[in-house]
Amino acid sequence: MAKRAYNFNAGPAALPLEVLQKAQEQLVEYQGIGMSIMEISHRSSQYEQLNEETQSLMKELFGIPDGYKVLFLQGGGSTQFAMIPMNFLKAGKTAAYVHTGSWADKALKEAKLFGETAVVASSEADKFTKIPDLSGLQLGENTAYLHITSNETIEGSQYQQYPDTGSVPLIVDMSSDILSRPVDISKFAMIYAGAQKNLGPSGVTVVILREDMLEDLPKNIPTMLKYEIHAKNNSLYNTPPVYSVYMVNLVLKWIKENGGLEAMERRNREKADLIYQAIDGSGGFYSGVVDPAYRSIMNITFRMKDEELEKKFVKESEANGFVGLKGHRSVGGLRASTYNAVPYEACKALAEFMADFQKRNS
Template sequence: MSRAFNFSAGPAALPEPVLRQAQAELLEWGAERASVMEVSHRGKAFMAMAAAAERDLRELLGIPDGYRVLFLQGGASQHFAQVPMNLARPDQAVDFILTGSWSEKAFADAAHFVRPRIAAGAQDGGFRAIPPRAQWQLSEDAAYVHIASNETIHGVEFFDAPDVGAVPLVADMSSNILSRPIDVSRYGLIFAGAQKNIGPSGLVIVIVREDLLERSAGRVARIFDYAAHAREDSLLNTPPTFAWYLAGLVFQWLKAKGGLAAMAASNDRKAAMLYAAIDGSDGYYANPVDPAARSRMNVPFTLHDAALDAIFLEESRAAGLLALKGHRLVGGMRASIYNAMPEEGVEALVAFMRDFARRHG
């Protein structure tokens, strides 16, 4: 078997040591004489694993007291609806900062439950930058402010939590959670689909300030109620057990790698290497994003001649570089370089890009 470098935006690459451990434990997990997928989620072994995974996540992110961590089913898109259901009344306004497709989708879905407002947006410029904070028009009475901390399609990223005053800040961190240290106390709620930096698809992690759990006040069906899930330690119903187990292995891997400070340094090196190759190609490759907002996780780029796109994709795949096709909304190419992408993978991509430009220039 020869594993390639997988640049997929999601489901994305998982750390090879994690996959190998899961492979070794697939038939018999621990002392259970059965797979982790086959044991009760209310059994002692699974509950101990779940508790350890939460402890490791809290340690990695420095999650303070007063926050609950939920391991839930579904995808992050479900929480475009579930967050307003839990944190706002139907008559309340919610402020959105539109920086790409995912914040746009969250804005549209929130309209079924609350009164969403565009407090700032970069849509007129093609989502190539983050609107300056001084231009945001926030509502003092908003239930919360929503941002997508990293836009996978357009390649735009927030590098710090914006100051939104006393209003809770909600962040969709699906594609950059665990990529660097963050100050969780700056956020009211963080949610993240697992399939980029946490584990396989089917799992969503929600980190929510405890006082915000009181806002649902029995208005929400139990299965959608964050407070109900918190009371049951995320075991209100059968959770995605295998995804939770794999997430726990990823957390252990991150700790063994040196934690989020070490991961941030590696991610910075990977992104700098790839952007340098794009910017130094004399126009053969181009990235349209404002350098101040360029994502470290998802790097979209175009070739100087779109007629070469199909050849680039065919040759890159043959070279062991997978899933480089750009999203249909923006075209071109996209390299997703999440935590599990080793620096050697980006080095291989950069070498291929330079060789391709030489041969097809």
């Protein structure tokens, strides 16, 4: 096989080589049934077994307690931005949002279409280089829920701890860092994540929903946008993204075989440290965007002294087999996304390339 690229794409992102090889092996025929997993009915016993097994793996790996549903939906995290207020923001209530960057902003804008919202904390004044301190956050009795974005993929910040919201439901977008570290699921009323960063390919969105959130929901929501419908039908109300769920299944098995979330977090911190050390040890040639206390271990953002040098860096990195290091078009700069499936060797190679580039361009 030809040498694989060093894939630092932000999403769709790197998948484990072992997972891709297993999928290749089973592409034409799945478990002796004479056809591909992409061809079977979602009402078949084979797919129902896959659906159940994938839910069980998610519960096992993430430590999801009883009283939660695991759903496999479509439309990406962006559809969840609208589904959440449609289902949970009732008249007379206010949806609270913490504004930490681009994706938090998108979620907030969608919620404003459906009811009253309030930004209860923001890092906009710090140009989204920090996560606001929520330790003293006070939420009113009329608060429908608090929404946060666990990891800002574009800006490169990440919550190091989650707030205690008491009786107010805490809802979190974990699209960029789900399964990258252990989390106390009991803190949350809902967790959601597009799969295309840490879980598998695009096409499926995982929703982990506390069952009491399904009580007394509005009746005027379109059927496909009702959590209640998907929960009652075990994510099989309509044709699910069968192949994407299958790939999530393989990724979850890979995580389990490689030590679970504790091992993932250890490896992720080791990988991120390689690149942050290259940034911090460069004497200012590279500069990290985010305050060190809030740096993401999934999306490492950095800048150089001018855009022309950054363009040269991107061009040379691509020529050396690195992919996806250009920052998001909305903020510019540089970004290395080091999700679970990105190998340590790729991060080591990037750190070495950064040192060499600095030597040649100082």
